[in-house]
Amino acid sequence: MDKTSLLKIGDVLILSIEGEINDFSVVAMQDMLLREVANTSARGVILNISRLEIVDSYMARVLSDTAKMIRLMGGITILVGINPMIALTMVDMGLDIQEVKTALNLDAALEILRDLILLGPYSEASL
Amino acid sequence: MSRVEISSEQDIVLARQVARQAAIGLGFSLVDQTRIITAVSELARNVYTYAARGWMTVQELKKNTGAVGLEFVFEDQGPGIDDLQLALTAGYSSGNGLGLGLSGAKRLMNEFELHSILGQGTVVRVVKWTK
Numbered sequence: 662m663d664k665t666s667l668l669k670i671g672d673v674l675i676l677s678i679e680g681e682i683n684d685f686s687v688v689a690m691q692d693m694l695l696r697e698v699a700n701t702s703a704r705g706v707i708l709n710i711s712r713l714e715i716v717d718s719y720m721a722r723v724l725s726d727t728a729k730m731i732r733l734m735g736g737i738t739i740l741v742g743i744n745p746m747i748a749l750t751m752v753d754m755g756l757d758i759q760e761v762k763t764a765l766n767l768d769a770a771l772e773i774l775r776d777l778i779l780l781g782p783y784s785e786a787s788l
Numbered sequence: 789m790s791r792v793e794i795s796s797e798q799d800i801v802l803a804r805q806v807a808r809q810a811a812i813g814l815g816f817s818l819v820d821q822t823r824i825i826t827a828v829s830e831l832a833r834n835v836y837t838y839a840a841r842g843w844m845t846v847q848e849l850k851k852n853t854g855a856v857g858l859e860f861v862f863e864d865q866g867p868g869i870d871d872l873q874l875a876l877t878a879g880y881s882s883g884n885g886l887g888l889g890l891s892g893a894k895r896l897m898n899e900f901e902l903h904s905i906l907g908q909g910t911v912v913r914v915v916k917w918t919k
Contacts, residue, residue, distance in 0.1 A: 681801050683797040683798050683800065683801045714808070716826075717892075719829075753895055755892065756888055
């Protein structure tokens with residue numbers, strides 16, 4: 662796991678994905694994260710991709726799938742750190758990351774998660 | 789001209805690194821660097837996913853008008869593409885991707901050519917001009 666770091670703050674896991682990760686490591690990272698969600702009973706997960714160089718269709722797919730899996734396990738995922746270049750490129754390509762909430766930065770993500778965890782899952786739809 | 793062999797997942801990362809160096813060298817904007825690296829990532833992954841091995845070549849192009857560009861050619865001797873129109877349709881995938889690799893790469897670059905012969909292989913050529 663040299664390309665990623667995982668932190669836990671209260672009920673929240675923060676996974677930072679580093680720059681030049683290959684496809685195999687992305688899947689290993691997904692496995693590791695899901696195990697940590699189960700082991701720590703985390704309620705929220707923040708995926709920080711501010712150090713990623715690009716988001717291509719494969720990475721978009723993995724991020725989206727990861728969020729779906731975490732939702733199935735009862736957690737909430739927030740994606741943080743899509744830079745302007747990546748946002749432009751994704752829209753050019755027609756790429757979207759489905760079923761994932763996004764936040765501008767870690768502070769905003771923690772705030773959203775705190776509200777969601779406090780208010781419960783039914784408040785998700787109201788955001 | 790530089791050449792990158794593609795026969796592992798790590799080679800896709802290497803292709804991205806070579807593309808980034810080339811794009812920085814030609815003075816592309818940060819957004820265009822991101823577009824180029826993303827397109828290269830998609831096309832290199834296609835080589836690995838569908839043909840298992842192949843290669844990418846990169847070279848600088850110059851027009852008489854003074855325009856400068858980067859050309860990437862991806863070549864493999866894999867199974868080839870049965871239906872080119874279908875393969876270029878956004879959302880269609882014969883693999884397990886999002887089906888946006890080829891169509892996405894086309895949208896990110898200025899020029900895009902795809903040649904494929906069933907049973908013989910596939911060549912994809914893309915170019916991005918600095919302006």
